[in-house]
Amino acid sequence: MRASTWLIASTFLVLCLAACSQDDRVGYSDGSGNVLLDHVPAETPYLAANLEPLPADVVDAHLLRLQPVIDEMQSQLSITLEDLERAENTRTDPPPVEQRLGLALLRELDGKLSRSGLASLGLDVLSHKVVYGVGAFPVIRMGLSEPDALTSTIRRILESAEIPGAEQLFQGVSYWRIAPDPATDLPLALYLAIVEQHLAIGLLPFGYEAEWLPGFLALQPPAASDARHQLAELNRANRYTAYGSGILDLHRLADELLQPGSLTARVMAATGAYDPGSVSAECVAEVHQIIDNMPRLTAGTAEFGTDAIALQYRLESPAPLAAKLAALVSPVPEADAASQRLLDFSFGLRFGAVRDFLREKAGAISADPYGCDFLQDVNDSANRALVQLDQPMPPFINNFRGLRLSLSHADPGGDLAPQDARGHIALHVEQPEMFVGMAQMFLPDLSGLELKPGAEPIAVPASLTVVPDMVAFAAMTGDAIGLSLGAGEESGLLEFMGRDPGPEDMFLSASYDIPAYIEYSKKWSSTQHAGENGDPDATFGATQALGLTARGAMQDVAQRSLTTLRFGAGGLVIDERLTFR
Numbered sequence: 001m002r003a004s005t006w007l008i009a010s011t012f013l014v015l016c017l018a019a020c021s022q023d024d025r026v027g028y029s030d031g032s033g034n035v036l037l038d039h040v041p042a043e044t045p046y047l048a049a050n051l052e053p054l055p056a057d058v059v060d061a062h063l064l065r066l067q068p069v070i071d072e073m074q075s076q077l078s079i080t081l082e083d084l085e086r087a088e089n090t091r092t093d094p095p096p097v098e099q100r101l102g103l104a105l106l107r108e109l110d111g112k113l114s115r116s117g118l119a120s121l122g123l124d125v126l127s128h129k130v131v132y133g134v135g136a137f138p139v140i141r142m143g144l145s146e147p148d149a150l151t152s153t154i155r156r157i158l159e160s161a162e163i164p165g166a167e168q169l170f171q172g173v174s175y176w177r178i179a180p181d182p183a184t185d186l187p188l189a190l191y192l193a194i195v196e197q198h199l200a201i202g203l204l205p206f207g208y209e210a211e212w213l214p215g216f217l218a219l220q221p222p223a224a225s226d227a228r229h230q231l232a233e234l235n236r237a238n239r240y241t242a243y244g245s246g247i248l249d250l251h252r253l254a255d256e257l258l259q260p261g262s263l264t265a266r267v268m269a270a271t272g273a274y275d276p277g278s279v280s281a282e283c284v285a286e287v288h289q290i291i292d293n294m295p296r297l298t299a300g301t302a303e304f305g306t307d308a309i310a311l312q313y314r315l316e317s318p319a320p321l322a323a324k325l326a327a328l329v330s331p332v333p334e335a336d337a338a339s340q341r342l343l344d345f346s347f348g349l350r351f352g353a354v355r356d357f358l359r360e361k362a363g364a365i366s367a368d369p370y371g372c373d374f375l376q377d378v379n380d381s382a383n384r385a386l387v388q389l390d391q392p393m394p395p396f397i398n399n400f401r402g403l404r405l406s407l408s409h410a411d412p413g414g415d416l417a418p419q420d421a422r423g424h425i426a427l428h429v430e431q432p433e434m435f436v437g438m439a440q441m442f443l444p445d446l447s448g449l450e451l452k453p454g455a456e457p458i459a460v461p462a463s464l465t466v467v468p469d470m471v472a473f474a475a476m477t478g479d480a481i482g483l484s485l486g487a488g489e490e491s492g493l494l495e496f497m498g499r500d501p502g503p504e505d506m507f508l509s510a511s512y513d514i515p516a517y518i519e520y521s522k523k524w525s526s527t528q529h530a531g532e533n534g535d536p537d538a539t540f541g542a543t544q545a546l547g548l549t550a551r552g553a554m555q556d557v558a559q560r561s562l563t564t565l566r567f568g569a570g571g572l573v574i575d576e577r578l579t580f581r
Contacts, residue, residue, distance in 0.1 A: 028235065029242035031228040034128040036141040036198060039218060040227035041134070045253035047227050048246030048299075049130035051235065056126055061306040063115055065557040065580065072549035074113050097163060097180060104161035108153060122150025127198075131246070132227065134212045135263035136256045137188070139202040147194050154192060173217045179206060187267055193217055205267045212263070238312065240300030248297040251288065258284050283372035290378075293321055294571065303577070310577040317571035325567040326505050328353050332402035332428050334502025335509035337562050337577075341408045341423065342520075344511040346502070348402030348428065352393065359389040396435055401479065402428035406496060409486070412524035420467055422486030424496040432481045451476040457490040506566040514558035514578070518551055557581055 031037060031051035040047060063070070095103075112118060115125055127143025144150055154176060158166050166176045175193035180186050189206040192199065195218040202216055214220035231245050256264040258279050265276035296316045303310035317325070332348035365382035407423035429435050436451055449458055457473035460483070465472050473490035475482045477497050484493040502509065559579040566573050 029232065031232045031242070034130065034228070035196075036128050036130040036143070037227040037231075038221065038225060039141060039200075039215065040130060040132045040225050041215070041222035042224040042226050043252060044132040044134075044227070045136060045250075045256055046246070046248045047130070047132045047230065048244070049227070049231055050128060050243045051228075051231060051245075052242035053128060054126045054243060058304070058306050059115065059125060065553065068553045068556075069550045070113050074111070078110060097161075097178065100161040101157070101163065101178065104157045107160055108157050119145045120149065121153045122146045122148070123199075130227070133256075134202065134204060134216070135267075136253060137202065137204050137264070139200065139204070139216065141198050141200050143198050144194070147197055147199075150199060151194055154194075170213055170217060171219055173219060175217060177206065185271060187271055191216060205263070207270070208263060208267065234298055235300060238298075238300055238302075238314070240302055240312070241304060243301050243304055245300035246298065249295070250291045250297070251295050254287055254291055258287065280372065283374065286370050286372045286375055290375075293317060302575070306580070308577060308579045310575065312576075313574040314568075314570065315572040315574075319569065322567065322569055322571050324357060325572070326569075328357060329505055329507045329567060330401040330428065331501035331504055332404060333499035334506055334564070335404075335511040335562070336406075337511055337560075339406070339511050339560075340513075341406055342410060342513050342516045343405065343407045343423075344509075345405040346402065346509045347404070347507065349400075349507050351400040352398040355389055355393060355398075359386065362386040362389060396429070396438065399430040399435070400428075401430060402426075404428070404496075407485075408489075410520060412520055420470070422489055423484075424489065424493055425483045425485070426480045426497045427482075428480045430479070432476050432479065435481060436476065449474060451481070453478050454494075457482075457484060457493050503566065505568055506564055508565040509563065511560060511562045514561055515555045517561075518555040522551070 029051040031049075033053070034049060034051055037049060108121065109117075112121060118125060122144050124143050124145035127145075129140070129142040131138065131140050133139065155167075158176065158178075163178060166178050168175055168177055173193065173195060175191060178190040178192075180189065187205050187207055188203050191202045191204050193216065194200075200216060200218075204212060204216070215222060230247060234240065234245050234247065235242060256262045257268070258276060259265055260269075260276040260279075262276075269275055269277070294315050294317055298314045298316065300312055301310070302312050328349055330348035330350045332346055335344035335346045362382040362385040365379060366386050369379040369382075370376070404426040405423070406425075407421055409420075409422040411420040427435075432451075432453070436449075449460070451458060451474060453476050455475070457475040460472040460474050462469075470485060471487040471489075473484045473493060475484075475490075475493050475497065477494070480497050482493050482497040484490040557580050559581055562575075562577045564575045
């Protein structure tokens, strides 16, 4: 368990060292400097790359923040090595290839989990990088600090792993092929090559080398390549930096799986996984029809400097569908991005409209079901959903417009809900008076609360508070019912409830204090492990130790996290931003 965990963790750190250095100071780039993009075929179903090299000062700033995590990883790596080597000495049968390779990689990384350490192996964390697919099979290319050093590194790893004959030669170009054990039926092998001053890594089908090996070794350029233009245009259109963006084309990926002549489909057919030739034209058309609702996923780095990281994800939809989704949004105030409180949360959707939207979609499938055999579950799900959606909806649900929460303090209880809290809650509804009237019918203690729109907050009876001795006040506006928690919080309740609506297309936003959140989760965790030998961390292993160190590092250096979701003109847009001290 430790071996696999730390192999994955070490690999993840290497990738983080290579990718955690974006900055928003560089403007638009056409990507002409990233020659690795020349190797990407136009038909790739996915693509990600940085168009510009990464700035050293930003890399160093983030590595400095990660230093406690790196130190802990190095410590745990050394422990893992000792455990693995001890186990290896007691084995009577030879370990599988992947285990030998993993152990050899750990040995090579031991003491080199740093920018300079990786550079000594030949890796350059500041270099250009690109990820794409040969069919659905992944290929990574990355620039190097010293190709000869990496050649020596790879040879040492393979020698230590006792993998003979891995180095091959094709048309005068050397490469390495690491095949799985013969006992496995996996038709893929790990390929590595150092060509044109960069490293190429691929998980590719070894029975089809004639089709892709010349391109992998840079001996034959793709027939067409538009990767540079695709990413440059994506960055320009969405104001991304040049330090990281990507595209996933679901149409192309589906074709790779469904079209009998594609490389991926032929490989899968050879394994017996399924027969693409048996997939009818009707099935292909109906799968494409489904994918047409969200044909492409994109992502980009909006900001990545020493003080903040901002990423954006887009799930693209055709304009008519995007307009329908945007019409579901309820205009409630958004979370305060500059808040100093523990948590600001806002959610706004018109549940009645959501029900009608889902009923329309389920009804369309029920009226014209899919004919494809493997889509019959979709038909059945639509029919069941239609029955449920045709049931009468309680007036409160139909009138729901949104929920907002702003907490300045919270102490965890035995479950995720806090046992004590200070802050404000607002429930946005179309007819708040009707909602209060219904609640008073079921809760007699509420009958004494004479809430009126715009009136000053009224104290909530102690019998209605969940937390003993909690001071709570309630108030009402024309479109919301509010609750304050904690003595003195009532003074800001009406202001909280009366804030202006946020952007029309935004339906969720959340801003929270990262150190305070981590502290809350630590306290909650201690309540869950209380009584376990008096030490909640006594049973934690290597993975938990690293997690605790990472959590502590984040608590020391991070400030706030802001997440927003909105239905834009082109589909769903997700923005995430983290700030650092």
